[in-house]
Amino acid sequence: xxxxxxxxxxxxxxxxxxxxxxxxxxxxxxxxxxxxxxxxxxxxxxxxxxxxxxxxxxxxxxxxxxxxxxxxxxxxxxxxxxxxxxxxxxxxxxxxxxxxxxxxxxxxxxxxxxxxxxxxxxxxxxxxxxxxxxxxxxxxxxxxxxxxxxxxxxxxxxxxxxxxxxxxxxxxxxxxxxxxxxxxxxxxxxxxxxxxxxxxxxxxxxxxxxxxxxxxxxxxxxxxxxxxxxxxxxxxxxxxxxxxxxxxxxxxxxxxxxxxxxxxxxxxxxxxxxxxxxxxxxxxxxxxxxxxxxxxxxxxx
Amino acid sequence: xxxxxxxxxxxxxxxxxxxxxxxxxxxxxxxxxxxxxxxxxxxxxxxxxxxxxxxxxxxxxxxxxxxxxxxxxxxxxxxxxxxxxxxxxxxxxxxxxxxxxxxxxxxxxxxxxxxxxxxxxxxxxxxxxxxxxxxxxxxxxxxxxxxxxxxxxxxxxxxxxxxxxxxxxxxxxxxxxxxxxxxxxxxxxxxxxxxxxxxxxxxxxxxxxxxxxxxxxxxxxxxxxxxxxxxxxxxxxxxxxxxxxxxxxxxxxxxxxxxxxxxxxxxxxxxxxxxxxxxxxxxxxxxxxxxxxxxxxxxxx
Numbered sequence: 001x002x003x004x005x006x007x008x009x010x011x012x013x014x015x016x017x018x019x020x021x022x023x024x025x026x027x028x029x030x031x032x033x034x035x036x037x038x039x040x041x042x043x044x045x046x047x048x049x050x051x052x053x054x055x056x057x058x059x060x061x062x063x064x065x066x067x068x069x070x071x072x073x074x075x076x077x078x079x080x081x082x083x084x085x086x087x088x089x090x091x092x093x094x095x096x097x098x099x100x101x102x103x104x105x106x107x108x109x110x111x112x113x114x115x116x117x118x119x120x121x122x123x124x125x126x127x128x129x130x131x132x133x134x135x136x137x138x139x140x141x142x143x144x145x146x147x148x149x150x151x152x153x154x155x156x157x158x159x160x161x162x163x164x165x166x167x168x169x170x171x172x173x174x175x176x177x178x179x180x181x182x183x184x185x186x187x188x189x190x191x192x193x194x195x196x197x198x199x200x201x202x203x204x205x206x207x208x209x210x211x212x213x214x215x216x217x218x219x220x221x222x223x224x225x226x227x228x229x230x231x232x233x234x235x236x237x238x239x240x241x242x243x244x245x246x247x248x249x250x251x252x253x254x255x256x257x258x259x260x261x262x263x264x265x266x267x268x269x270x271x272x273x274x275x276x277x278x279x280x281x282x283x284x285x286x287x288x289x290x291x292x293x294x295x296x297x298x299x300x301x
Numbered sequence: 302x303x304x305x306x307x308x309x310x311x312x313x314x315x316x317x318x319x320x321x322x323x324x325x326x327x328x329x330x331x332x333x334x335x336x337x338x339x340x341x342x343x344x345x346x347x348x349x350x351x352x353x354x355x356x357x358x359x360x361x362x363x364x365x366x367x368x369x370x371x372x373x374x375x376x377x378x379x380x381x382x383x384x385x386x387x388x389x390x391x392x393x394x395x396x397x398x399x400x401x402x403x404x405x406x407x408x409x410x411x412x413x414x415x416x417x418x419x420x421x422x423x424x425x426x427x428x429x430x431x432x433x434x435x436x437x438x439x440x441x442x443x444x445x446x447x448x449x450x451x452x453x454x455x456x457x458x459x460x461x462x463x464x465x466x467x468x469x470x471x472x473x474x475x476x477x478x479x480x481x482x483x484x485x486x487x488x489x490x491x492x493x494x495x496x497x498x499x500x501x502x503x504x505x506x507x508x509x510x511x512x513x514x515x516x517x518x519x520x521x522x523x524x525x526x527x528x529x530x531x532x533x534x535x536x537x538x539x540x541x542x543x544x545x546x547x548x549x550x551x552x553x554x555x556x557x558x559x560x561x562x563x564x565x566x567x568x569x570x571x572x573x574x575x576x577x578x579x580x581x582x583x584x585x586x587x588x589x590x591x592x593x594x595x596x597x598x599x600x601x602x
Contacts, residue, residue: 023412039426042426042428043425043428043429046426073413073416074413076417076420077416077419077420079384079420079432080381080384083381084384105409106406107406108406109468111324112372113374115374116377118378119378119380120377124347125340125342125344125379128344128380131380141441141442141477142465142468142473143468143470143472143473145470146470146472167410167443167444169411169444169447171447174444174445175488176444178480179480179484180480183479183484186476187476
């Protein structure tokens, strides 16, 4: 079954397009995981603390949202111990029935891209089977031949990729808005074309695009340029965008996009709105509130 | 001491600018490491085979070239076992007196970029100290705010980065040549500007650029646009460029650039030129020949 079809079914089953970003920020982890802030603590203890925290988040996300998005940088900080924690977290999320989008933003020449596709989407050995991702994010800077190995892997293994098109950070325009058409528009047209190689029965492709919600007008324009492309929309919540800002990224019926929130969910316990709640209960409430906000915005004509 | 100064001194000491890329391609590893080609073999055995092979290469590279460049994708294929092998290989190279440029091509929003800088350049825990890199490659697509955390880390810790400007793959022009000026020229101008924040006493910056040798005219133009920027030049050898093609990337005296060869050195044992030699002896000869070829080309007025 293609990634596109599995994604479309998961969004329909959960009745919402919310994606929980799993970014274990050292400075924000709850006090019971303070070991990550101790410079002299063993690395394995820090990595394990991150995994335990995220498995708690996965418990409250499971059955409530279709997917989670672990950010590899926060695991790579702990070297081999972090890589082990990454595998535990990915496996826990998949076992809990969540789709897993590995936020790895890889991009390299073809023979190297093949190795990355193997690393994250296919696995190289029997013991990898539970800990590969359903999809990953990739960076298009190197061009079409750096993307092609991912298209082949996605076709063969029922996985997906999200190509960075327009990111949600403050200065993303520097290079992404270069030239005429704007660079990110050119990338978007290629993403739409690449996507035709890996279509699902649902009419959507398994080749998606990352398009920040912090640029709502662009979001609607990019949606129309990539009509069959699943979007991954970061920028909601802690990064500043609201529910109304993301509506332009969707196809009719609330299909074809995932809206990500990371800090807004994971560290909800720090917000006045959830004061007094245990971090896990705060995350559950924050997921509930995000689902309600996005659903209401999508239902408004 | 800045990365720029350490690099400049290493090139002067070894009297050549050759960089050995450590890419353990599954299909090309010598027969004694055939375990990597066995789909049912344990992952740890595969990762260990890659590490053992590369430690053999490091032995013949040490004292002959200034630096090595491990490619993270080929380690990430083996998950946590691969991450352990990466640390072993980086530590072995540093112990052998080689500079280590981690070819990781990371790029992400600022808080995440900080985590990557910590992961590869600084370390998060006492046990990381021997296994961080002297420099890494990074991807500029996300813009200046995604690069800034690396500049800060490089300043503080005496490390470096090489920003992807123009890559050596066949279809790199698709996005890198977009617009006027060409996107990669715009990136180059920013790299030169960012570099002024992290200058060494030698007059070079610790902020470098990746510029493929497969485009020799561009290489000379980009050299002039980034006069104080160390270049990392891939494309020599297996990727098709010769010694004459790389000369334009150098400053007077053979300074300011490293020329990479990966497959041409590691898998020299497969070339008719080195027939009958053990893989390690073939690699030693191939390094010798590359050093001679590049030195001769640099000496030709």
